[in-house]
Amino acid sequence: MLRVQNLRTGYGNLEVLRNVSLHVDAGEIVVLIGANGAGKSTLMNTIAGLLRPREGKVLFLGEPIQSRRASEIVSRGISLVPEGRQLFAPLTVLENLTLGAYSLPRKQRTLAVQGKLEEIWGLFPILYERRRQPAGTLSGGEQQMLAVGRALMSRPKLLLLDEPSMGLAPLVAKEIFLAIRRLRENGTTILLVEQNARAALAIATRGYVLEVGMIVAEGKSEELSSSKEIVRAYLGKDYKEVWE
Amino acid sequence: MTAQYVVDGLALGAVYALLALSYSLIFGVIRIVNFAQGELITLGCMGALAGWSLSAGMPTPLRVGLMVLGAIAVSCAGGLAMEHFLFRPLLKRSSPTLLGLIASLGASIFLQNVLRLSISSSDIVFPRLVPVDPLGVFGLQIAPVQFVLLATTAVLATMTVLFVERTRLGLTIIAVRDNRELAEANGIAVATVLRGVFIASSLLAAAAGVMMGLYYGVARYDMGFLPGIKGFTACILGGLGNVRGAAVAGILLGLAESLGTAYISSAYKDGYAFVLLIAVLLLRPHGLFGDGDAR
Numbered sequence: 148m149l150r151v152q153n154l155r156t157g158y159g160n161l162e163v164l165r166n167v168s169l170h171v172d173a174g175e176i177v178v179l180i181g182a183n184g185a186g187k188s189t190l191m192n193t194i195a196g197l198l199r200p201r202e203g204k205v206l207f208l209g210e211p212i213q214s215r216r217a218s219e220i221v222s223r224g225i226s227l228v229p230e231g232r233q234l235f236a237p238l239t240v241l242e243n244l245t246l247g248a249y250s251l252p253r254k255q256r257t258l259a260v261q262g263k264l265e266e267i268w269g270l271f272p273i274l275y276e277r278r279r280q281p282a283g284t285l286s287g288g289e290q291q292m293l294a295v296g297r298a299l300m301s302r303p304k305l306l307l308l309d310e311p312s313m314g315l316a317p318l319v320a321k322e323i324f325l326a327i328r329r330l331r332e333n334g335t336t337i338l339l340v341e342q343n344a345r346a347a348l349a350i351a352t353r354g355y356v357l358e359v360g361m362i363v364a365e366g367k368s369e370e371l372s373s374s375k376e377i378v379r380a381y382l383g384k385d386y387k388e389v390w391e
Numbered sequence: 392m393t394a395q396y397v398v399d400g401l402a403l404g405a406v407y408a409l410l411a412l413s414y415s416l417i418f419g420v421i422r423i424v425n426f427a428q429g430e431l432i433t434l435g436c437m438g439a440l441a442g443w444s445l446s447a448g449m450p451t452p453l454r455v456g457l458m459v460l461g462a463i464a465v466s467c468a469g470g471l472a473m474e475h476f477l478f479r480p481l482l483k484r485s486s487p488t489l490l491g492l493i494a495s496l497g498a499s500i501f502l503q504n505v506l507r508l509s510i511s512s513s514d515i516v517f518p519r520l521v522p523v524d525p526l527g528v529f530g531l532q533i534a535p536v537q538f539v540l541l542a543t544t545a546v547l548a549t550m551t552v553l554f555v556e557r558t559r560l561g562l563t564i565i566a567v568r569d570n571r572e573l574a575e576a577n578g579i580a581v582a583t584v585l586r587g588v589f590i591a592s593s594l595l596a597a598a599a600g601v602m603m604g605l606y607y608g609v610a611r612y613d614m615g616f617l618p619g620i621k622g623f624t625a626c627i628l629g630g631l632g633n634v635r636g637a638a639v640a641g642i643l644l645g646l647a648e649s650l651g652t653a654y655i656s657s658a659y660k661d662g663y664a665f666v667l668l669i670a671v672l673l674l675r676p677h678g679l680f681g682d683g684d685a686r
Contacts, residue, residue, distance in 0.1 A: 195576055221578030233573040235566045246566055250578030301578060 148173045148336055149194070149225075149305055154203035154213075156186075156193045163189045165360040167203075171305065176327065176337045178347040178368070180381050181357035187340040188230050190357070191309045194338075195227035196220040207305070222250040226303035230310050230340075232290040236283030240274055240293055243282050247300025259302060266333075267296040270326055288319035295326065299335075306330065308339045312346065324350055344381040348372045356381070395531055396653045397646060402537035404645020405544035406602050410622025411629060411637035411644075412551050413595035419632030420568045420588050421478055423491030427498040429619015431466050431473075431593050433506060435600030436517070436610045438465025443518055455520065462597040470593030473498065474586060499616065506612035514611050517604035540602050547598055548638040554591070555634050564588060568632060617661060624668045630678030640679060643667075 149171040156164040163186045171177045181187050192198045194205055196217035205213040212220055235243050244267065248260045268275040271292040277285060282293055291311055298306060308327065312320035320343065328350045331337055341347035348354055348368045356364040356377060364377060371377050414428055442461025446454045477494055481487045521539050525532035555561040567574045567584045575581050596615075603618065604610050625644045629636025644664050651663035671679060 197572065197575060216580070217575045218578045218580045221576075227576045229573060229576055233570055233576075235569045235573065237569055238562070238565060242562060246562060246577060246579075249563070297577070 148208060149338065150204075150206040151190075151194065152204040152206070154190070154193060154205065155201045156189055156198055157201060162201075163360050164193065164200075167357070167360070167362055169355050169362060169365070171336060171338050173304075173336050174331070174334070175353060176331050176339060176351045178339045178341055178344075178351035178354040179357055180341060180344040180347065180354060180371075180377075182380075183342075184359075185357040186360045187357055188309055191227060191307050191338070191340055192229075194220075195225060195307060197227075218250060221301050221303075224302070224304035225307065226298040226301050226305070227307040228294050228298045228309060228311060230313065232287065232294045232313075234282045234290060234293050234297060237281055239279050239281055240285070241278045243293055243297050244274075244300050247297035248302075250301050260300070263300050263302065267299060270329065271296060288315055288322065291315060291319075291323055292326070295323070299330075303335065305336045305338065308337060310340055310342060312341065312343050320346065344377075345372075392653075393650075396649045398531055398533055398537065400646035400649030401642060402540045402606070402645070403649055404642035405540045406599055406606070406618065406641075407621055407625050407644045408544050408548060408638045408641025409595050409599040409602065410618055411625035411641040412548060412634060413592045413599065414622050414626040415629070415632055415634050415637035416551070416555075416564075416588050416592040416595070418626060419634075420564060420585065421482065421487070421491070422568075423478060423481070423488055424495070424623065425473070425478075426492065426495040426619070426623075427473060427477075427502060428495075428592075428596065428622065429615035429617070430499050430502040430506075431469050431596035432600040432603065432615035432618060433502070433610075433612065434469040434615075435462040435466035435593075435597030436604045436614060437506065437510065437600075438462040438597065439601045439604060440515060440517060440610055441465070459601070462601050463594060466593040466597035466600065467590055469502070470589040470596070471586065474589040479582070479585070499619075503613050503616065510612060512612065514609040517608050517610045519605070519608055521605055523606075523608070536605050540606060543598060543602060544638075547595060551591070551595065552634050552638070560584075560587060621661075621664050624664050627668060628671050628679055630680045633678065633680055636678055636680030643679075 151167060151169050154164050154167045155162060167190060179187050179190065189198065193200050196215055200213050204211050207223060207225060212223065235246065244264060245260060248256055248263065251259050273289055274292055274296060277289060282290065285293060295311065311323050315323065324346055327337060327339065339347055339351065348371055351368045353367055354365065354371045355362050364371065364374065410432065417425055439458045439462035442457040443454055446457045477498055478491060481491050481494060484490055521536040523534045523536050525534045555564060563579050563584050566579060567581055571581055600615065603614060621644060625641040626637045628644065629640035644667065647663045647667050648660060652660050
């Protein structure tokens with residue numbers, strides 16, 4: 148479904164992604180793990196069209212999209228949930244979701260919005276209760292739910308999730324991971340960036356490890372979870388070990 | 392007498408309200424103070440004059456139509472040029488707010504001097520299409536042109552507020568203003584929204600330019616500068632980016648100026664607005680109606 152080939156992206160003199168290749172097949176949850184500064188968000192933003200790659204290709208459903216505008220990529224079926232629970236704070240929950248469907252063709256919109264809203268209320272019932280509240284007044288977990296909901300409104304074939312559990316209480320993070328799993332059961336393909344590698348590998352089919360802009364390991368989730376190198380670097384027994 | 396000054400203040404405030412709205416739309420989205428906004432008024436007024444004088448000899452309704460068209464065309468051309476050559480490149484830089492402030496001040500001086508050298512350095516007569524001789528209404532002296540000013544502002548202000556708060560495009564304006572990157576990721580074509588905002592803002596400035604021409608009966612290359620600054624003042628008074636607040640604050644500013652001139656001194660005519668501004672900034676830094684991020 149998604150195929151990234153020899154991608155290079157950077158800012159100014161700094162090259163962040165150095166020859167990254169990966170692929171995501173339909174129906175998969177693929178997780179991308181890596182330390183801070185490894186280039187995970189840069190990769191996500193490049194796929195979503197917010198950044199232009201210097202070299203390489205991004206193929207979606209067989210077609211190159213690396214030079215397309217972000218708005219066009221959304222209408223082709225890739226939707227990004229950016230890092231840090233981003234939403235339109237002064238707008239209500241309902242308005243945020245409605246805007247999420249912005250890229251849908253006019254004719255389908257009204258119907259599609261209704262259908263999608265039902266689905267999102269089902270996935271996150273709390274959002275329905277809060278639908279008339281400004282998004283800025285929601286709790287962290289609710290904001291992340293809304294951020295995911297907003298991205299789902301454009302009916303994506305591929306959902307890009309950039310650190311959805313960041314800064315959330317463990318219980319709330321767990322709820323988000325459950326929702327991600329349910330999304331996949333409903334047929335959405337997902338590329339997930341996570342610091343919480345253990346939780347991410349538990350729901351993913353495959354994974355890639357990104358280190359200073361290069362893919363250094365890839366494999367099925369079970370393989371990655373059992374690889375000594377990766378356990379040492381990303382799944383450490385406790386935080387103390389990781390820090391030292 | 393006070394009632395009379397209130398009426399005059401309302402008419403003046405109507406022009407400021409249009410300008411404040413025009414400022415508010417742009418500032419709300421790009422967060423850059425556009426000092427050249429006042430020049431859009433001048434361009435609108437000059438465009439109207441061009442439409443009027445080029446159509447000499449034609450029937451009056453047609454001439455008025457061409458006048459409006461001229462105002463819109465010239466002002467929008469100016470607004471789009473500012474967006475394209477000034478703000479779009481600056482928004483890609485690292486500190487657009489400061490750069491934009493200085494660059495737009497430069498653009499303002501540049502445009503004034505282009506107009507001065509290419510058209511005239513003195514007053515140009517603007518046709519008195521609406522009578523300015525006051526009529527007695529309930530003991531007040533109200534000129535028909537003041538009615539026109541108030542009515543036009545009321546209609547345009549209502550349209551602007553409805554446009555921002557009720558339409559889909561308005562929703563995207565709020566979205567772009569709040570979080571440009573997410574708006575982009577959401578599939579909103581940010582560049583198109585920016586262009587739309589500049590057009591809407593130029594239309595309001597054009598209307599203000601024509602109104603000023605009708606009211607004062609003259610046009611001048613620097614006619615927009617001071618009203619532009621006052622429009623900006625009203626925009627801050629109303630809470631930056633808050634369209635409703637901007638309209639109301641424009642009217643208040645006009646009242647303050649008219650009453651201040653009448654009861655204190657006419658020497659400080661252009662100062663009252665700024666006294667009001669300083670007072671509001673000290674007491675309510677988010678403006679009279681703003682909470683910073685309100686619509």
